[in-house]
Amino acid sequence: MSQQHLTVDICVMGAGAAGLSVAAGAAQLGLSVVLFEEGEMGGDCLNTGCVPSKALIAAAKTAHSMQHASRFGIENTKAVLDWNKLRGHIDGVIETIAPIDSQERFEGLGCTVFREHAVFIDPRTVQSPSAIVTAQKFVIATGATAFVPPIPGLSETPFLTNETVFAQETQPKSLIVLGGGVIGVELGQAFARLGTQVTVVEAMTIMGPQEPEAVEVVRASLKADGVTVQEGVKA
Incomplete structure:
Protein backbone atom coordinates (compact mmCIF):
# COMPACT_ATOMS: atom_id res chain seq x y z
CA MET A 1 0.00 0.00 0.00
CA GLY A 42 -12.94 9.52 22.15
CA GLY A 43 -10.27 7.64 24.06
CA ASP A 44 -10.56 6.84 27.74
CA CYS A 45 -13.08 9.53 28.63
CA LEU A 46 -15.77 8.37 26.21
CA ASN A 47 -15.20 4.64 26.26
CA THR A 48 -13.82 3.55 29.64
CA GLY A 49 -13.63 6.63 31.86
CA CYS A 50 -15.69 9.77 32.41
CA VAL A 51 -18.77 8.82 30.42
CA PRO A 52 -19.41 5.23 31.58
CA SER A 53 -18.44 6.05 35.17
CA LYS A 54 -20.86 8.99 35.36
CA ALA A 55 -23.61 6.88 33.78
CA LEU A 56 -23.01 4.26 36.47
CA ILE A 57 -22.98 6.92 39.19
CA ALA A 58 -26.27 8.35 37.91
CA ALA A 59 -27.90 4.92 38.21
CA ALA A 60 -26.44 4.45 41.68
CA LYS A 61 -27.70 7.87 42.78
CA THR A 62 -31.19 6.97 41.58
CA ALA A 63 -31.12 3.71 43.57
CA HIS A 64 -29.88 5.59 46.64
CA SER A 65 -32.63 8.22 46.30
CA MET A 66 -35.31 5.52 46.07
CA GLN A 67 -34.05 3.89 49.26
CA HIS A 68 -33.88 7.21 51.16
CA ALA A 69 -37.02 8.94 49.89
CA SER A 70 -38.76 9.08 53.27
CA ARG A 71 -37.06 12.35 54.20
CA PHE A 72 -39.18 13.92 51.44
CA GLY A 73 -42.38 12.30 52.68
CA ILE A 74 -42.18 9.54 50.06
CA GLU A 75 -42.19 5.90 51.07
CA ASN A 76 -38.78 4.27 50.74
CA THR A 77 -38.59 1.76 47.89
CA LYS A 78 -36.01 -1.00 47.56
CA ALA A 79 -34.23 -0.66 44.24
CA VAL A 80 -34.12 -3.89 42.22
CA LEU A 81 -31.21 -3.88 39.79
CA ASP A 82 -31.29 -5.42 36.32
CA TRP A 83 -27.58 -5.52 35.48
CA ASN A 84 -28.11 -6.05 31.75
CA LYS A 85 -30.38 -3.01 31.54
CA LEU A 86 -27.83 -0.97 33.47
CA ARG A 87 -25.14 -2.01 30.99
CA GLY A 88 -27.52 -1.04 28.20
CA HIS A 89 -27.97 2.37 29.83
CA ILE A 90 -24.19 2.87 30.00
CA ASP A 91 -23.73 1.74 26.39
CA GLY A 92 -26.57 4.03 25.31
CA VAL A 93 -24.96 7.07 26.91
CA ILE A 94 -21.68 6.28 25.15
CA GLU A 95 -23.49 5.84 21.82
CA THR A 96 -25.28 9.17 22.26
CA ILE A 97 -22.02 11.07 22.74
CA ALA A 98 -19.90 9.06 20.28
CA PRO A 99 -20.90 11.05 17.14
CA ILE A 100 -19.38 14.18 18.70
CA ASP A 101 -16.02 12.39 18.91
CA ALA A 141 -2.08 13.27 23.64
CA THR A 142 -1.72 9.51 23.85
CA GLY A 143 -3.21 9.21 27.33
CA ALA A 144 -2.33 6.53 29.85
CA THR A 145 -3.21 3.02 30.91
CA ALA A 146 -4.22 1.65 34.29
CA PHE A 147 -1.28 0.98 36.60
CA VAL A 148 -1.23 -2.53 38.02
CA PRO A 149 0.70 -2.49 41.32
CA PRO A 150 3.38 -5.15 41.89
CA ILE A 151 1.45 -6.99 44.60
CA PRO A 152 2.57 -10.61 45.12
CA GLY A 153 -0.01 -13.00 43.70
CA LEU A 154 -2.01 -10.33 41.87
CA SER A 155 -0.92 -11.53 38.43
CA GLU A 156 -2.43 -14.96 39.20
CA THR A 157 -5.71 -13.43 40.39
CA PRO A 158 -8.46 -12.24 38.02
CA PHE A 159 -8.70 -8.48 38.57
CA LEU A 160 -10.44 -5.49 37.07
CA THR A 161 -9.22 -1.98 36.33
CA ASN A 162 -11.11 1.23 35.67
CA GLU A 163 -10.82 0.25 31.99
CA THR A 164 -12.53 -3.15 32.33
CA VAL A 165 -14.91 -2.82 35.27
CA PHE A 166 -17.82 -1.65 33.09
CA ALA A 167 -17.67 -4.70 30.81
CA GLN A 168 -18.71 -7.29 33.42
CA GLU A 169 -21.56 -9.53 32.28
CA THR A 170 -22.88 -9.90 35.83
CA GLN A 171 -22.88 -7.61 38.84
CA PRO A 172 -19.97 -8.34 41.19
CA LYS A 173 -21.20 -9.63 44.54
CA SER A 174 -18.16 -8.09 46.20
CA LEU A 175 -15.29 -5.80 45.26
CA ILE A 176 -12.01 -4.87 46.87
CA VAL A 177 -10.92 -1.51 45.50
CA LEU A 178 -7.17 -0.97 45.78
CA GLY A 179 -6.64 2.77 45.97
CA GLY A 180 -8.82 5.38 47.63
CA GLY A 181 -8.28 8.20 45.18
CA VAL A 182 -11.06 9.90 43.24
CA ILE A 183 -11.66 7.03 40.81
CA GLY A 184 -11.52 4.30 43.45
CA VAL A 185 -13.87 6.15 45.77
CA GLU A 186 -16.47 7.06 43.16
CA LEU A 187 -16.57 3.55 41.69
CA GLY A 188 -16.64 1.96 45.13
CA GLN A 189 -19.56 4.08 46.29
CA ALA A 190 -21.49 3.56 43.05
CA PHE A 191 -21.19 -0.23 43.20
CA ALA A 192 -22.09 -0.24 46.89
CA ARG A 193 -25.25 1.76 46.23
CA LEU A 194 -26.19 -0.81 43.61
CA GLY A 195 -25.83 -3.69 46.07
CA THR A 196 -22.23 -4.86 45.76
CA GLN A 197 -20.27 -5.42 48.98
CA VAL A 198 -17.32 -3.03 48.68
CA THR A 199 -14.07 -2.58 50.60
CA VAL A 200 -11.76 0.32 49.74
CA VAL A 201 -8.12 -0.23 50.71
CA GLU A 202 -5.86 2.83 50.81
CA ALA A 203 -2.20 2.89 51.91
CA MET A 204 -2.51 6.45 53.22
CA THR A 205 -5.80 8.34 53.52
CA ILE A 206 -8.61 8.39 50.99
CA MET A 207 -8.77 11.40 48.68
CA GLY A 208 -5.22 12.19 49.86
CA PRO A 209 -4.55 15.72 48.54
CA GLN A 210 -8.05 17.05 49.20
CA GLU A 211 -9.10 19.26 52.11
CA PRO A 212 -9.44 17.20 55.32
CA GLU A 213 -12.94 18.56 55.99
CA ALA A 214 -14.10 17.49 52.53
CA VAL A 215 -12.45 14.08 52.95
CA GLU A 216 -14.36 13.54 56.19
CA VAL A 217 -17.65 14.22 54.40
CA VAL A 218 -16.74 11.63 51.74
CA ARG A 219 -15.59 9.13 54.36
CA ALA A 220 -18.85 9.45 56.28
CA SER A 221 -20.87 9.09 53.08
CA LEU A 222 -19.00 5.93 52.11
CA LYS A 223 -19.59 4.36 55.50
CA ALA A 224 -23.27 5.32 55.39
CA ASP A 225 -23.52 3.46 52.08
CA GLY A 226 -22.01 0.35 53.64
CA VAL A 227 -18.52 0.69 52.17
CA THR A 228 -15.74 -0.69 54.36
CA VAL A 229 -12.90 1.84 54.29
CA GLN A 230 -9.45 0.65 55.34
CA GLU A 231 -6.85 3.42 55.48
CA GLY A 232 -3.17 3.16 56.28
CA VAL A 233 -3.21 -0.40 54.92
CA LYS A 234 -1.00 -1.87 52.22
CA ALA A 235 -2.24 -4.78 50.14
Missing part, protein backbone atom coordinates in the same frame (compact mmCIF):
# COMPACT_ATOMS: atom_id res chain seq x y z
CA SER A 2 1.40 3.38 -1.00
CA GLN A 3 1.83 6.02 1.69
CA GLN A 4 0.41 9.53 1.54
CA HIS A 5 2.95 12.31 2.10
CA LEU A 6 1.40 15.25 3.93
CA THR A 7 2.76 18.52 5.30
CA VAL A 8 0.47 20.19 7.83
CA ASP A 9 0.39 22.80 10.56
CA ILE A 10 -0.44 20.46 13.45
CA CYS A 11 -0.25 16.71 13.93
CA VAL A 12 -2.19 15.37 16.91
CA MET A 13 -1.28 11.96 18.30
CA GLY A 14 -4.28 10.56 20.15
CA ALA A 15 -8.03 11.15 19.79
CA GLY A 16 -9.02 11.33 23.44
CA ALA A 17 -10.48 14.37 25.16
CA ALA A 18 -7.28 16.43 24.95
CA GLY A 19 -6.34 15.49 21.40
CA LEU A 20 -9.83 16.06 20.04
CA SER A 21 -10.08 19.47 21.72
CA VAL A 22 -6.83 20.58 20.10
CA ALA A 23 -7.74 19.13 16.70
CA ALA A 24 -11.20 20.72 16.65
CA GLY A 25 -9.94 24.12 17.79
CA ALA A 26 -7.05 24.16 15.34
CA ALA A 27 -9.20 23.07 12.40
CA GLN A 28 -11.83 25.70 13.15
CA LEU A 29 -9.09 28.34 13.23
CA GLY A 30 -8.16 27.34 9.69
CA LEU A 31 -5.04 25.29 10.41
CA SER A 32 -4.33 22.05 8.59
CA VAL A 33 -4.57 19.12 11.01
CA VAL A 34 -3.70 15.42 10.91
CA LEU A 35 -5.07 13.26 13.71
CA PHE A 36 -3.79 9.77 14.53
CA GLU A 37 -5.70 7.28 16.70
CA GLU A 38 -5.11 3.53 16.71
CA GLY A 39 -7.85 2.76 19.24
CA GLU A 40 -11.36 4.06 19.80
CA MET A 41 -12.20 7.65 18.93
CA SER A 102 -16.36 10.45 15.67
CA GLN A 103 -13.96 10.26 12.77
CA GLU A 104 -16.72 11.53 10.49
CA ARG A 105 -17.24 14.69 12.54
CA PHE A 106 -13.55 15.54 12.61
CA GLU A 107 -13.16 14.89 8.91
CA GLY A 108 -16.12 17.22 8.47
CA LEU A 109 -14.21 19.87 10.40
CA GLY A 110 -11.36 19.50 7.93
CA CYS A 111 -9.03 17.16 9.83
CA THR A 112 -7.31 14.26 8.11
CA VAL A 113 -7.83 11.25 10.37
CA PHE A 114 -5.73 8.09 10.34
CA ARG A 115 -6.89 5.20 12.53
CA GLU A 116 -3.36 3.90 12.90
CA HIS A 117 -0.32 3.89 15.14
CA ALA A 118 2.35 6.38 14.11
CA VAL A 119 6.00 6.75 15.13
CA PHE A 120 8.53 9.55 14.78
CA ILE A 121 11.16 9.03 12.11
CA ASP A 122 12.72 12.46 12.65
CA PRO A 123 11.92 15.51 14.84
CA ARG A 124 9.38 16.86 12.33
CA THR A 125 7.98 13.70 10.77
CA VAL A 126 5.87 10.73 11.82
CA GLN A 127 5.09 7.60 9.87
CA SER A 128 2.19 5.16 9.93
CA PRO A 129 1.35 2.26 7.62
CA SER A 130 -0.47 4.58 5.21
CA ALA A 131 1.03 8.04 5.77
CA ILE A 132 4.18 10.07 6.27
CA VAL A 133 3.31 13.37 7.92
CA THR A 134 5.53 16.39 8.42
CA ALA A 135 4.16 19.05 10.77
CA GLN A 136 5.14 22.40 12.22
CA LYS A 137 3.84 21.36 15.64
CA PHE A 138 3.02 18.04 17.28
CA VAL A 139 0.60 17.45 20.13
CA ILE A 140 1.24 14.22 22.05
Whole structure:
Protein backbone atom coordinates (compact mmCIF):
# COMPACT_ATOMS: atom_id res chain seq x y z
CA MET A 1 0.00 0.00 0.00
CA SER A 2 1.40 3.38 -1.00
CA GLN A 3 1.83 6.02 1.69
CA GLN A 4 0.41 9.53 1.54
CA HIS A 5 2.95 12.31 2.10
CA LEU A 6 1.40 15.25 3.93
CA THR A 7 2.76 18.52 5.30
CA VAL A 8 0.47 20.19 7.83
CA ASP A 9 0.39 22.80 10.56
CA ILE A 10 -0.44 20.46 13.45
CA CYS A 11 -0.25 16.71 13.93
CA VAL A 12 -2.19 15.37 16.91
CA MET A 13 -1.28 11.96 18.30
CA GLY A 14 -4.28 10.56 20.15
CA ALA A 15 -8.03 11.15 19.79
CA GLY A 16 -9.02 11.33 23.44
CA ALA A 17 -10.48 14.37 25.16
CA ALA A 18 -7.28 16.43 24.95
CA GLY A 19 -6.34 15.49 21.40
CA LEU A 20 -9.83 16.06 20.04
CA SER A 21 -10.08 19.47 21.72
CA VAL A 22 -6.83 20.58 20.10
CA ALA A 23 -7.74 19.13 16.70
CA ALA A 24 -11.20 20.72 16.65
CA GLY A 25 -9.94 24.12 17.79
CA ALA A 26 -7.05 24.16 15.34
CA ALA A 27 -9.20 23.07 12.40
CA GLN A 28 -11.83 25.70 13.15
CA LEU A 29 -9.09 28.34 13.23
CA GLY A 30 -8.16 27.34 9.69
CA LEU A 31 -5.04 25.29 10.41
CA SER A 32 -4.33 22.05 8.59
CA VAL A 33 -4.57 19.12 11.01
CA VAL A 34 -3.70 15.42 10.91
CA LEU A 35 -5.07 13.26 13.71
CA PHE A 36 -3.79 9.77 14.53
CA GLU A 37 -5.70 7.28 16.70
CA GLU A 38 -5.11 3.53 16.71
CA GLY A 39 -7.85 2.76 19.24
CA GLU A 40 -11.36 4.06 19.80
CA MET A 41 -12.20 7.65 18.93
CA GLY A 42 -12.94 9.52 22.15
CA GLY A 43 -10.27 7.64 24.06
CA ASP A 44 -10.56 6.84 27.74
CA CYS A 45 -13.08 9.53 28.63
CA LEU A 46 -15.77 8.37 26.21
CA ASN A 47 -15.20 4.64 26.26
CA THR A 48 -13.82 3.55 29.64
CA GLY A 49 -13.63 6.63 31.86
CA CYS A 50 -15.69 9.77 32.41
CA VAL A 51 -18.77 8.82 30.42
CA PRO A 52 -19.41 5.23 31.58
CA SER A 53 -18.44 6.05 35.17
CA LYS A 54 -20.86 8.99 35.36
CA ALA A 55 -23.61 6.88 33.78
CA LEU A 56 -23.01 4.26 36.47
CA ILE A 57 -22.98 6.92 39.19
CA ALA A 58 -26.27 8.35 37.91
CA ALA A 59 -27.90 4.92 38.21
CA ALA A 60 -26.44 4.45 41.68
CA LYS A 61 -27.70 7.87 42.78
CA THR A 62 -31.19 6.97 41.58
CA ALA A 63 -31.12 3.71 43.57
CA HIS A 64 -29.88 5.59 46.64
CA SER A 65 -32.63 8.22 46.30
CA MET A 66 -35.31 5.52 46.07
CA GLN A 67 -34.05 3.89 49.26
CA HIS A 68 -33.88 7.21 51.16
CA ALA A 69 -37.02 8.94 49.89
CA SER A 70 -38.76 9.08 53.27
CA ARG A 71 -37.06 12.35 54.20
CA PHE A 72 -39.18 13.92 51.44
CA GLY A 73 -42.38 12.30 52.68
CA ILE A 74 -42.18 9.54 50.06
CA GLU A 75 -42.19 5.90 51.07
CA ASN A 76 -38.78 4.27 50.74
CA THR A 77 -38.59 1.76 47.89
CA LYS A 78 -36.01 -1.00 47.56
CA ALA A 79 -34.23 -0.66 44.24
CA VAL A 80 -34.12 -3.89 42.22
CA LEU A 81 -31.21 -3.88 39.79
CA ASP A 82 -31.29 -5.42 36.32
CA TRP A 83 -27.58 -5.52 35.48
CA ASN A 84 -28.11 -6.05 31.75
CA LYS A 85 -30.38 -3.01 31.54
CA LEU A 86 -27.83 -0.97 33.47
CA ARG A 87 -25.14 -2.01 30.99
CA GLY A 88 -27.52 -1.04 28.20
CA HIS A 89 -27.97 2.37 29.83
CA ILE A 90 -24.19 2.87 30.00
CA ASP A 91 -23.73 1.74 26.39
CA GLY A 92 -26.57 4.03 25.31
CA VAL A 93 -24.96 7.07 26.91
CA ILE A 94 -21.68 6.28 25.15
CA GLU A 95 -23.49 5.84 21.82
CA THR A 96 -25.28 9.17 22.26
CA ILE A 97 -22.02 11.07 22.74
CA ALA A 98 -19.90 9.06 20.28
CA PRO A 99 -20.90 11.05 17.14
CA ILE A 100 -19.38 14.18 18.70
CA ASP A 101 -16.02 12.39 18.91
CA SER A 102 -16.36 10.45 15.67
CA GLN A 103 -13.96 10.26 12.77
CA GLU A 104 -16.72 11.53 10.49
CA ARG A 105 -17.24 14.69 12.54
CA PHE A 106 -13.55 15.54 12.61
CA GLU A 107 -13.16 14.89 8.91
CA GLY A 108 -16.12 17.22 8.47
CA LEU A 109 -14.21 19.87 10.40
CA GLY A 110 -11.36 19.50 7.93
CA CYS A 111 -9.03 17.16 9.83
CA THR A 112 -7.31 14.26 8.11
CA VAL A 113 -7.83 11.25 10.37
CA PHE A 114 -5.73 8.09 10.34
CA ARG A 115 -6.89 5.20 12.53
CA GLU A 116 -3.36 3.90 12.90
CA HIS A 117 -0.32 3.89 15.14
CA ALA A 118 2.35 6.38 14.11
CA VAL A 119 6.00 6.75 15.13
CA PHE A 120 8.53 9.55 14.78
CA ILE A 121 11.16 9.03 12.11
CA ASP A 122 12.72 12.46 12.65
CA PRO A 123 11.92 15.51 14.84
CA ARG A 124 9.38 16.86 12.33
CA THR A 125 7.98 13.70 10.77
CA VAL A 126 5.87 10.73 11.82
CA GLN A 127 5.09 7.60 9.87
CA SER A 128 2.19 5.16 9.93
CA PRO A 129 1.35 2.26 7.62
CA SER A 130 -0.47 4.58 5.21
CA ALA A 131 1.03 8.04 5.77
CA ILE A 132 4.18 10.07 6.27
CA VAL A 133 3.31 13.37 7.92
CA THR A 134 5.53 16.39 8.42
CA ALA A 135 4.16 19.05 10.77
CA GLN A 136 5.14 22.40 12.22
CA LYS A 137 3.84 21.36 15.64
CA PHE A 138 3.02 18.04 17.28
CA VAL A 139 0.60 17.45 20.13
CA ILE A 140 1.24 14.22 22.05
CA ALA A 141 -2.08 13.27 23.64
CA THR A 142 -1.72 9.51 23.85
CA GLY A 143 -3.21 9.21 27.33
CA ALA A 144 -2.33 6.53 29.85
CA THR A 145 -3.21 3.02 30.91
CA ALA A 146 -4.22 1.65 34.29
CA PHE A 147 -1.28 0.98 36.60
CA VAL A 148 -1.23 -2.53 38.02
CA PRO A 149 0.70 -2.49 41.32
CA PRO A 150 3.38 -5.15 41.89
CA ILE A 151 1.45 -6.99 44.60
CA PRO A 152 2.57 -10.61 45.12
CA GLY A 153 -0.01 -13.00 43.70
CA LEU A 154 -2.01 -10.33 41.87
CA SER A 155 -0.92 -11.53 38.43
CA GLU A 156 -2.43 -14.96 39.20
CA THR A 157 -5.71 -13.43 40.39
CA PRO A 158 -8.46 -12.24 38.02
CA PHE A 159 -8.70 -8.48 38.57
CA LEU A 160 -10.44 -5.49 37.07
CA THR A 161 -9.22 -1.98 36.33
CA ASN A 162 -11.11 1.23 35.67
CA GLU A 163 -10.82 0.25 31.99
CA THR A 164 -12.53 -3.15 32.33
CA VAL A 165 -14.91 -2.82 35.27
CA PHE A 166 -17.82 -1.65 33.09
CA ALA A 167 -17.67 -4.70 30.81
CA GLN A 168 -18.71 -7.29 33.42
CA GLU A 169 -21.56 -9.53 32.28
CA THR A 170 -22.88 -9.90 35.83
CA GLN A 171 -22.88 -7.61 38.84
CA PRO A 172 -19.97 -8.34 41.19
CA LYS A 173 -21.20 -9.63 44.54
CA SER A 174 -18.16 -8.09 46.20
CA LEU A 175 -15.29 -5.80 45.26
CA ILE A 176 -12.01 -4.87 46.87
CA VAL A 177 -10.92 -1.51 45.50
CA LEU A 178 -7.17 -0.97 45.78
CA GLY A 179 -6.64 2.77 45.97
CA GLY A 180 -8.82 5.38 47.63
CA GLY A 181 -8.28 8.20 45.18
CA VAL A 182 -11.06 9.90 43.24
CA ILE A 183 -11.66 7.03 40.81
CA GLY A 184 -11.52 4.30 43.45
CA VAL A 185 -13.87 6.15 45.77
CA GLU A 186 -16.47 7.06 43.16
CA LEU A 187 -16.57 3.55 41.69
CA GLY A 188 -16.64 1.96 45.13
CA GLN A 189 -19.56 4.08 46.29
CA ALA A 190 -21.49 3.56 43.05
CA PHE A 191 -21.19 -0.23 43.20
CA ALA A 192 -22.09 -0.24 46.89
CA ARG A 193 -25.25 1.76 46.23
CA LEU A 194 -26.19 -0.81 43.61
CA GLY A 195 -25.83 -3.69 46.07
CA THR A 196 -22.23 -4.86 45.76
CA GLN A 197 -20.27 -5.42 48.98
CA VAL A 198 -17.32 -3.03 48.68
CA THR A 199 -14.07 -2.58 50.60
CA VAL A 200 -11.76 0.32 49.74
CA VAL A 201 -8.12 -0.23 50.71
CA GLU A 202 -5.86 2.83 50.81
CA ALA A 203 -2.20 2.89 51.91
CA MET A 204 -2.51 6.45 53.22
CA THR A 205 -5.80 8.34 53.52
CA ILE A 206 -8.61 8.39 50.99
CA MET A 207 -8.77 11.40 48.68
CA GLY A 208 -5.22 12.19 49.86
CA PRO A 209 -4.55 15.72 48.54
CA GLN A 210 -8.05 17.05 49.20
CA GLU A 211 -9.10 19.26 52.11
CA PRO A 212 -9.44 17.20 55.32
CA GLU A 213 -12.94 18.56 55.99
CA ALA A 214 -14.10 17.49 52.53
CA VAL A 215 -12.45 14.08 52.95
CA GLU A 216 -14.36 13.54 56.19
CA VAL A 217 -17.65 14.22 54.40
CA VAL A 218 -16.74 11.63 51.74
CA ARG A 219 -15.59 9.13 54.36
CA ALA A 220 -18.85 9.45 56.28
CA SER A 221 -20.87 9.09 53.08
CA LEU A 222 -19.00 5.93 52.11
CA LYS A 223 -19.59 4.36 55.50
CA ALA A 224 -23.27 5.32 55.39
CA ASP A 225 -23.52 3.46 52.08
CA GLY A 226 -22.01 0.35 53.64
CA VAL A 227 -18.52 0.69 52.17
CA THR A 228 -15.74 -0.69 54.36
CA VAL A 229 -12.90 1.84 54.29
CA GLN A 230 -9.45 0.65 55.34
CA GLU A 231 -6.85 3.42 55.48
CA GLY A 232 -3.17 3.16 56.28
CA VAL A 233 -3.21 -0.40 54.92
CA LYS A 234 -1.00 -1.87 52.22
CA ALA A 235 -2.24 -4.78 50.14
